[in-house]
Amino acid sequence: MASRATVYDVAERAGVSIATVSHTFRQPQKVRPETRELVLEAARVLGYVPSGSARGLAKGRSQALGLYAFDMFLPSDLNAPPASLDALVRRELDGPADARRFPLYVDEIQRGFELEARRMGRTVMLGSGASRDALGSIDLAGSVDGLAIFPGGAERDLLEYVGRGVPVVIFSSPPMDDTLHHITVANEAAVRELVDHLVGRHGHRSVVFLGELAAPDIGARFRAFQAALGAHGLPVPEEPFDTTTLTADSLRSLREAIASGRVPDALVCATDQLALAVLDVLARHGLRVPEDVAVTGFDGILAGRLSRPTLTTVRQPFASMGRLAVRILIDTAAGVEHPRSYVLPTRLVIGASCGCG
Amino acid sequence: MASRATVYDVAERAGVSIATVSHTFRQPQKVRPETRELVLEAARVLGYVPSGSARGLAKGRSQALGLYAFDMFLPSDLNAPPASLDALVRRELDGPADARRFPLYVDEIQRGFELEARRMGRTVMLGSGASRDALGSIDLAGSVDGLAIFPGGAERDLLEYVGRGVPVVIFSSPPMDDTLHHITVANEAAVRELVDHLVGRHGHRSVVFLGELAAPDIGARFRAFQAALGAHGLPVPEEPFDTTTLTADSLRSLREAIASGRVPDALVCATDQLALAVLDVLARHGLRVPEDVAVTGFDGILAGRLSRPTLTTVRQPFASMGRLAVRILIDTAAGVEHPRSYVLPTRLVIGASCGCG
DNA sequence: TGTGTGGAGTTAAGCGCATAAATTCGCACC
DNA sequence: GGTGCGAATTTATGCGCTTAACTCCACACA
Numbered sequence: 001m002a003s004r005a006t007v008y009d010v011a012e013r014a015g016v017s018i019a020t021v022s023h024t025f026r027q028p029q030k031v032r033p034e035t036r037e038l039v040l041e042a043a044r045v046l047g048y049v050p051s052g053s054a055r056g057l058a059k060g061r062s063q064a065l066g067l068y069a070f071d072m073f074l075p076s077d078l079n080a081p082p083a084s085l086d087a088l089v090r091r092e093l094d095g096p097a098d099a100r101r102f103p104l105y106v107d108e109i110q111r112g113f114e115l116e117a118r119r120m121g122r123t124v125m126l127g128s129g130a131s132r133d134a135l136g137s138i139d140l141a142g143s144v145d146g147l148a149i150f151p152g153g154a155e156r157d158l159l160e161y162v163g164r165g166v167p168v169v170i171f172s173s174p175p176m177d178d179t180l181h182h183i184t185v186a187n188e189a190a191v192r193e194l195v196d197h198l199v200g201r202h203g204h205r206s207v208v209f210l211g212e213l214a215a216p217d218i219g220a221r222f223r224a225f226q227a228a229l230g231a232h233g234l235p236v237p238e239e240p241f242d243t244t245t246l247t248a249d250s251l252r253s254l255r256e257a258i259a260s261g262r263v264p265d266a267l268v269c270a271t272d273q274l275a276l277a278v279l280d281v282l283a284r285h286g287l288r289v290p291e292d293v294a295v296t297g298f299d300g301i302l303a304g305r306l307s308r309p310t311l312t313t314v315r316q317p318f319a320s321m322g323r324l325a326v327r328i329l330i331d332t333a334a335g336v337e338h339p340r341s342y343v344l345p346t347r348l349v350i351g352a353s354c355g356c357g
Numbered sequence: 358m359a360s361r362a363t364v365y366d367v368a369e370r371a372g373v374s375i376a377t378v379s380h381t382f383r384q385p386q387k388v389r390p391e392t393r394e395l396v397l398e399a400a401r402v403l404g405y406v407p408s409g410s411a412r413g414l415a416k417g418r419s420q421a422l423g424l425y426a427f428d429m430f431l432p433s434d435l436n437a438p439p440a441s442l443d444a445l446v447r448r449e450l451d452g453p454a455d456a457r458r459f460p461l462y463v464d465e466i467q468r469g470f471e472l473e474a475r476r477m478g479r480t481v482m483l484g485s486g487a488s489r490d491a492l493g494s495i496d497l498a499g500s501v502d503g504l505a506i507f508p509g510g511a512e513r514d515l516l517e518y519v520g521r522g523v524p525v526v527i528f529s530s531p532p533m534d535d536t537l538h539h540i541t542v543a544n545e546a547a548v549r550e551l552v553d554h555l556v557g558r559h560g561h562r563s564v565v566f567l568g569e570l571a572a573p574d575i576g577a578r579f580r581a582f583q584a585a586l587g588a589h590g591l592p593v594p595e596e597p598f599d600t601t602t603l604t605a606d607s608l609r610s611l612r613e614a615i616a617s618g619r620v621p622d623a624l625v626c627a628t629d630q631l632a633l634a635v636l637d638v639l640a641r642h643g644l645r646v647p648e649d650v651a652v653t654g655f656d657g658i659l660a661g662r663l664s665r666p667t668l669t670t671v672r673q674p675f676a677s678m679g680r681l682a683v684r685i686l687i688d689t690a691a692g693v694e695h696p697r698s699y700v701l702p703t704r705l706v707i708g709a710s711c712g713c714g
Numbered sequence: 715t716g717t718g719t720g721g722a723g724t725t726a727a728g729c730g731c732a733t734a735a736a737t738t739c740g741c742a743c744c
Numbered sequence: 745g746g747t748g749c750g751a752a753t754t755t756a757t758g759c760g761c762t763t764a765a766c767t768c769c770a771c772a773c774a
Binding site for chain 2: 004005044047049050051052053054055056057062064082085088089092093094097099102103107108111114117118119123124125126127128138139140141142143144161162164165166300302305306315317318319320323324327342344345346347
Binding site for chain 3: 004006007008018019021022023026027050051053054055056057058059
């Protein structure tokens with residue numbers, strides 16, 4: 001692995017200046033065919049591969065778009081000790097293939113992002129870090145022409161900061177008065193439709209909301225939930241029934257309700273992941289879904305179609321969100337204006353967990 | 358979007374030299390706390406974000422690992438005209454969520470790659486291009502400290518070329534006498550086990566292989582298939598029953614066999630994707646699986662667990678392969694030797710498509 | 715007072731490429 | 745033979761950062 005060849009090496013071997021070498025690769029028409037061939041041959045012999053860093057520095061942009069995920073999605077993995085290869089393989093082959101861990105909604109957005117970037121001839125840089133780790137996203141921001149990011153913890157000001165130098169899109173975050181671009185869905189309409197279904201169609205009266213309000217989108221869903229209950233003339237709760245985080249000691253309120261025999265008619269969960277956890281808890285305590293209690297999710301991830309019963313949920317256009325982010329970033333970097341906020345539609349997906357089918 | 362602040366700007370504002378600014382971020386212990394605070398404050402005010410390109414150039418490495426996929430996996434998307442946002446969203450929400458397109462095996466390897474890179478504090482650069490496009494992977498190679506790649510078309514020499522400057526890992530490619538690192542699975546043992554099951558357990562005699570031999574791993578599987586049949590005293594075919602490419606006019610041999618009423622007992626498909634297509638064709642022609650004909654796949658992708666019947670297949674440790682690639686790349690870049698080839702184990706997964714269950 | 719020492723900061727030299735501006739050259743044309 | 749011109753190539757500079765080597769200075773010690 002000798003140190004890589006540079007333009008200088010190629011130029012010397014081809015008997016031309018480095019400018020000609022550069023031209024040969026970037027603006028071939030400016031170089032006489034014979035000279036070009038000379039340069040290409042030299043490059044071939046030397047195994048020349050242009051340095052992306054040097055090019056990026058010289059041109060002022062990298063042709064790369066960044067996607068940053070806080071590790072909130074995979075904390076367990078990040079903290080795990082490095083397993084031996086054997087252990088990794090054995091665990092993977094012996095364990096169950098788990099659709100609950102992958103693909104999640106992040107992965108679907110990422111996929112759309114990748115596909116569109118590919119279409120546009122851009123490379124994608126994937127970064128990640130701890131929730132509080134400012135440096136991770138800053139580092140990434142310094143290497144790309146645009147950055148898309150998932151909502152994490154207290155990163156708002158950090159993003160504004162980063163956004164001064166590079167366009168930034170934030171997913172699943174309702175319109176706000178900041179300098180970032182937002183992509184989200186019509187949470188209000190979606191929740192309204194969901195509640196209408198549970199109350200209007202199935203006649204449930206005791207309908208509750210489960211979810212942690214920290215994420216901006218989930219807050220919006222809860223407020224929409226309150227409004228929807230009100231619209232149906234039902235009592236409006238001040239807070240979610242359970243504000244779980246899906247960590248160790250989660251779903252406490254739900255388990256207490258089960259223990260005391262006062263389970264609501266319907267559990268509206270802020271996300272599919274949460275809904276699946278709820279299904280588990282209910283099953284473990286001998287409660288049948290939907291006979292004893294209805295459950296709904298939000299997102300439309302794959303695992304929700306594999307569960308028993310299948311999940312009634314709201315499908316989000318994740319791939320489109322990822323694609324849209326790419327378009328916004330590229331356009332904005334090129335000076336083309338874009339609306340600061342996009343609110344995409346959703347679709348109610350009726351499964352078995354609400355009592356239908 | 359004013360042009361980004363640089364070390365010079367920060368240095369000037371803080372009244373220090375650019376070296377001190379750099380030290381503040383890279384080796385904080387070398388600068389006095391008060392000075393450090395001065396610099397950080399200046400950086401904060403200016404919205405300073407270090408340039409990844411400049412750093413990469415100065416240090417000679419980028420802390421990024423590359424993953425390159427030829428577009429053979431997504432040709433349709435690449436060639437599609439750019440749809441309007443509305444059209445994209447509508448198509449996504451209205452269409453069926455299709456586990457047959459995602460996640461595929463590439464995605465699972467990629468996931469392992471990403472997770473391990475994250476663990477190691479590296480960023481991942483995703484590139485892609487047309488099969489014949491040398492420039493794509495070369496460009497990517499120039500921007501990363503190591504490159505992992507899927508087997509595509511005639512890229513062998515290209516990879517050797519790229520491999521001169523940067524460590525390269527190639528997936529699903531049996532050990533070869535080249536300068537690259539290879540990661541694959543024990544195709545021979547896996548196919549042997551599969552055939553043993555079909556012949557020994559289910560008593561099938563007319564067992565055929567379907568698959569395109571271009572991919573190196575698939576070639577290995579077919580040779581193992583031949584050997585396995587021979588070991589059972591069955592006639593050994595010269596060629597696969599069908600060498601389909603899953604494009605427009607695919608599975609011709611199979612359809613002809615169906616038309617002529619001479620369908621084999623068991624169809625051993627080179628991949629799950631192919632097996633799923635085979636299931637479709639069989640169903641469309643009124644043939645029942647496994648009653649009329651047995652089918653097996655290879656890979657263990659998610660869609661194979663969603664099909665009816667579920668697929669009997671061979672599960673590969675994809676995530677581990679991705680993780681291993683990262684370890685190889687990082688180690689090799691650091692001068693630590695690694696075996697040139699890794700051959701990982703697999704696991705036979707019995708579904709319903711072979712006649713079990 | 716002279717010397718040594720270590721800490722804090724600065725100087726200066728690249729890293730590999732792109733590109734504007736300058737130069738060279740061949741050639742047509744008067 | 746002089747002039748003009750466009751094409752081909754080179755010169756020269758800068759992109760923003762890292763870091764080895766150096767300077768400076770305060771302080772301890774003999």
